[in-house]
Amino acid sequence: MRILLLTQILPFPPDSGPKVKTYHLLQSLARHHEVTLVSLVRSEAEAQRATALRGLCTEVHTVLLKRSRLRDLGYLVTSSLAGDSFLMRRDASPELHALLAELTRRQTFDIIHADQLNMAQFAVDLPGGARVLDEHNAVWTIVQRMAEHSSPARRIGLEVEARRLRRYEARLCARFDGLLTVSEPDRAFLQLAADEAGVTLPPTEVIPIAVDAQGQPPVARKPDPQLILSMATMFWPPNVDGVLWFAREVYPLVQRAVPGVRFAVVGARPPQSVRRLAEEDPSIEVTGYVEDPQPFLEQTAALIVPVRAGGGMRVKILEALARGLPIVSTTIGYEGIALTPGTHVLVGDTPATFAQALITLLSNPAQGEALARAGRQVAEAVYDWRVVNPRIELLYEAALTQAAVGRR
Numbered sequence: 001m002r003i004l005l006l007t008q009i010l011p012f013p014p015d016s017g018p019k020v021k022t023y024h025l026l027q028s029l030a031r032h033h034e035v036t037l038v039s040l041v042r043s044e045a046e047a048q049r050a051t052a053l054r055g056l057c058t059e060v061h062t063v064l065l066k067r068s069r070l071r072d073l074g075y076l077v078t079s080s081l082a083g084d085s086f087l088m089r090r091d092a093s094p095e096l097h098a099l100l101a102e103l104t105r106r107q108t109f110d111i112i113h114a115d116q117l118n119m120a121q122f123a124v125d126l127p128g129g130a131r132v133l134d135e136h137n138a139v140w141t142i143v144q145r146m147a148e149h150s151s152p153a154r155r156i157g158l159e160v161e162a163r164r165l166r167r168y169e170a171r172l173c174a175r176f177d178g179l180l181t182v183s184e185p186d187r188a189f190l191q192l193a194a195d196e197a198g199v200t201l202p203p204t205e206v207i208p209i210a211v212d213a214q215g216q217p218p219v220a221r222k223p224d225p226q227l228i229l230s231m232a233t234m235f236w237p238p239n240v241d242g243v244l245w246f247a248r249e250v251y252p253l254v255q256r257a258v259p260g261v262r263f264a265v266v267g268a269r270p271p272q273s274v275r276r277l278a279e280e281d282p283s284i285e286v287t288g289y290v291e292d293p294q295p296f297l298e299q300t301a302a303l304i305v306p307v308r309a310g311g312g313m314r315v316k317i318l319e320a321l322a323r324g325l326p327i328v329s330t331t332i333g334y335e336g337i338a339l340t341p342g343t344h345v346l347v348g349d350t351p352a353t354f355a356q357a358l359i360t361l362l363s364n365p366a367q368g369e370a371l372a373r374a375g376r377q378v379a380e381a382v383y384d385w386r387v388v389n390p391r392i393e394l395l396y397e398a399a400l401t402q403a404a405v406g407r408r
Helices: 016-028 043-053 069-082 086-088 093-108 117-123 137-150 152-173 185-196 237-257 273-281 292-299 315-323 349-361 364-380 384-406
Strands: 002-007 033-042 057-064 111-115 131-134 177-183 204-206 227-231 264-265 285-290 300-303 327-329
Touching: 002 016, 002 117, 002 131, 016 185, 016 315, 016 384, 033 043, 043 057, 043 327, 057 300, 069 086, 069 273, 069 285, 086 117, 093 117, 093 152, 111 117, 111 327, 111 384, 117 131, 131 152, 131 384, 137 152, 137 237, 152 185, 177 185, 177 384, 185 204, 204 384, 227 237, 227 292, 237 273, 237 349, 273 285, 292 300, 300 315, 300 349, 300 364, 315 327, 315 384, 327 349, 327 384, 349 364, 364 384
Parallel strands: 002 033, 002 111, 033 057, 111 131, 131 177, 177 204, 227 264, 227 300, 264 285, 300 327
Antiparallel strands: none
């Protein structure tokens, strides 16, 4: 089939959650179909990196997305006046609409695949075969959960945005011919929003995010590691919230029990609030983006996922499983992933329980090794892209049938 894939972020290099998911999806699609990739980019340098995907795609196109605080302020004002979502207005792009109009004029695509809710606005009215929306998250739930952990003044704005997003997300999902969610909780959240909005969701498949578990060996970790590692993009608000919560409320408890412990925060674009952690405590290192995290992985006693808001699946957990790393997470952190606490992951939702899980691994490396082995087995059997992504064909077939019925 001819597939038009629209992505909100260029899926190369696969060094963050959304990129990993979409890159492996692209690998799978390219095996059997002709894929035209159209992606938003944030810089000319990023646009240049798109050339690396030409081996997988028939065509690759990029459109520069211009962002600034001044532009964001304008979008905030206009969304407030119009009563719609700030997050969706922020990604509006007349240039992208024009490019897609030209591409769909030149040829007919069997599948138009919008990757993430941000791209749905560009795909929903395009002519062609079947339109599929790939929901990395039930986006409204992320904003709602952020509101629950925010100050009273900020909470009001986030709750308003969550309500607008919930209505928008449900109504837009209903206009597609097929819907992909990455977890059962996300599917349930979208169904809840659809019921409230009085709309019907299209045929839906739950297809988890996949990683390259079979293609990489587990990390050879050093004996008796004393490093706690956070590895996540630090411009994503739920990740920032989680790291700050851990550093301020959990880490001091661990330090008292394990005096030589260290904490590394690895991830692109950490805000000042996170960078300040290293200034206040010499046992904390904030690196920013690291091209090769292998030295950190080899010293890691546990990768932590202390998120208290979020949706979808945490790719950092899937990659840690594939690399054979012990994991300590909140319940929300491993939501949607088929793991058994105590066997594949240790879980803590309070400072005391999260800290105790880490103290256990720091003082008993053998337990960490057992977690790592069990987690690696799950990654290979359940979450490798070669196992997971062929299921997209079932959704495409259902979407094509739905589109044909809708045109009658």
